[in-house]
Amino acid sequence: MINMLYLYGIIDSDQPYSFIETTSGRQVYNLPVNGLGMIVSAADSKDAEKRTGNILAHNTVMERILEHFTVLPVSFGTLINGASGVQELFNRYDGEFRRQLQRLRGKVEMGVNVIWNVQQARVELPDSETLEALLRQKLHTGSPGHKYLLRKYRERAPEMYLQRMAAQNAKQIHSPLSAIAEEAHSSILRTPSLMLSGAYLLLRSNVSGFREEYVRLKKNYPNYKLLLSGPWPPYNFVKINCTVGSDDRGDGF
Numbered sequence: 001m002i003n004m005l006y007l008y009g010i011i012d013s014d015q016p017y018s019f020i021e022t023t024s025g026r027q028v029y030n031l032p033v034n035g036l037g038m039i040v041s042a043a044d045s046k047d048a049e050k051r052t053g054n055i056l057a058h059n060t061v062m063e064r065i066l067e068h069f070t071v072l073p074v075s076f077g078t079l080i081n082g083a084s085g086v087q088e089l090f091n092r093y094d095g096e097f098r099r100q101l102q103r104l105r106g107k108v109e110m111g112v113n114v115i116w117n118v119q120q121a122r123v124e125l126p127d128s129e130t131l132e133a134l135l136r137q138k139l140h141t142g143s144p145g146h147k148y149l150l151r152k153y154r155e156r157a158p159e160m161y162l163q164r165m166a167a168q169n170a171k172q173i174h175s176p177l178s179a180i181a182e183e184a185h186s187s188i189l190r191t192p193s194l195m196l197s198g199a200y201l202l203l204r205s206n207v208s209g210f211r212e213e214y215v216r217l218k219k220n221y222p223n224y225k226l227l228l229s230g231p232w233p234p235y236n237f238v239k240i241n242c243t244v245g246s247d248d249r250g251d252g253f
Contacts, residue, residue, distance in 0.1 A: 005031075005086065006043035007078045008061050009233060011069035012101045013037050019064065024057040031083060033090045036097060039065050040086070048077035062233050070105045072097060072240075073233035096240050104238075107182060107201055108231035110210055114173055114196035115225040116166070163189060170196035173217050173226070180210050185236055195224065199236040207231055 006026075014032035021028050021041070030037040039061070047054055058076050065071055080086055090097065170188050173196060178184035181200035190197050202210055211228070218226045 003082050004043050004045070004079050005040040005082055006047050007074040007080055007086075008039040008041075008058070009065060009074050010072040010097050010101065011037045011039060011065065012105065013069055017068070021057050021061050023053060023060055026057070028061050031086055033086055034094050036090070036094075036101070038086050038090075039071075043079055045079070048079050050077065066108065066231065066233055070101055070107070071233040072100050072104065072238060073235050093240070100238060100240050104201075104234050106204055107234060107237075108204055108207065109234040109236060110181075110200045110202055110207065110228065110230035111232070112173070112177060112196070112198045112200070112214060113194060113227040113229075114170065114198075114221075115193055115227070116169075116195040117223070118162070118192045166195045169221075169224075173221065173224075174198050176213055176217065177210065180206055180213060183237055201234055201237045202231070204231075 008028070011030065013030065014035050014037050016030065017037070017039075018027060018029035020026070024047075026041040026043070028039060028041045031040050041061075055076065062071070062073060080089065166189050170186065174184070174186045177198060177200055178186075181202050183201040185199045187197040189195065200210065207230075214226065214228050
């Protein structure tokens with residue numbers, strides 16, 4: 001019978017390393033493969049379920065190994081058929097794993113979310129007459145589609161103006177943070193109240209400077225709720241299309 005293994009991440013070391021994860025009681029260890037290592041623990045199918053305890057255990061392990069290694073993280077809940085399955089995975093993707101580890105060496109991910117009071121923002125929108133006047137300035141009164149455009153604009157103007165306001169304000173926060181980062185991703189209005197969701201790939205040596213800039217921005221934007229997270233393994237910056245074999249459980253990388 002093949003024992004299932006839970007995958008956490010690939011590291012740039014094949015040296016012995018292990019510890020007990022206290023939430024689950026699992027022994028977590030480094031499985032050496034081809035001069036690299038896969039951080040794993042023995043598991044069964046229940047360990048891949050999205051339950052609070054499992055998620056907490058996964059994050060605890062990721063935080064701990066990040067303190068010591070460059071980590072190529074694996075998606076939560078990824079299981080594989082024992083050491084032979086890990087070896088097969090490396091046989092297929094060894095070169096890509098090495099390229100990604102080299103690109104991410106010495107780097108971590110930080111996240112910043114910006115929450116705004118969308119209801120208050122709606123209250124502060126210009127009234128419909130002002131919005132319509134702004135459009136009239138851009139239209140020739142005699143154009144055939146004038147009335148149609150005005151009607152459609154009346155319907156969509158508040159949301160369009162809100163989106164533009166969110167994009168402008170989010171850029172003022174995202175730009176100075178991304179200037180410190182090696183790479184950055186951002187999403188505007190992922191939900192109505194989440195004005196900005198940003199992910200930032202940083203050299204470890206730049207984490208303190210990033211935090212200082214976050215504190216400065218938080219003071220400069222007291223009407224918004226800024227939330228900082230990390231450092232994390234660089235989940236949002238892993239550029240690899242890798243899936244675990246069809247006989248295994250999990251979403252892959």
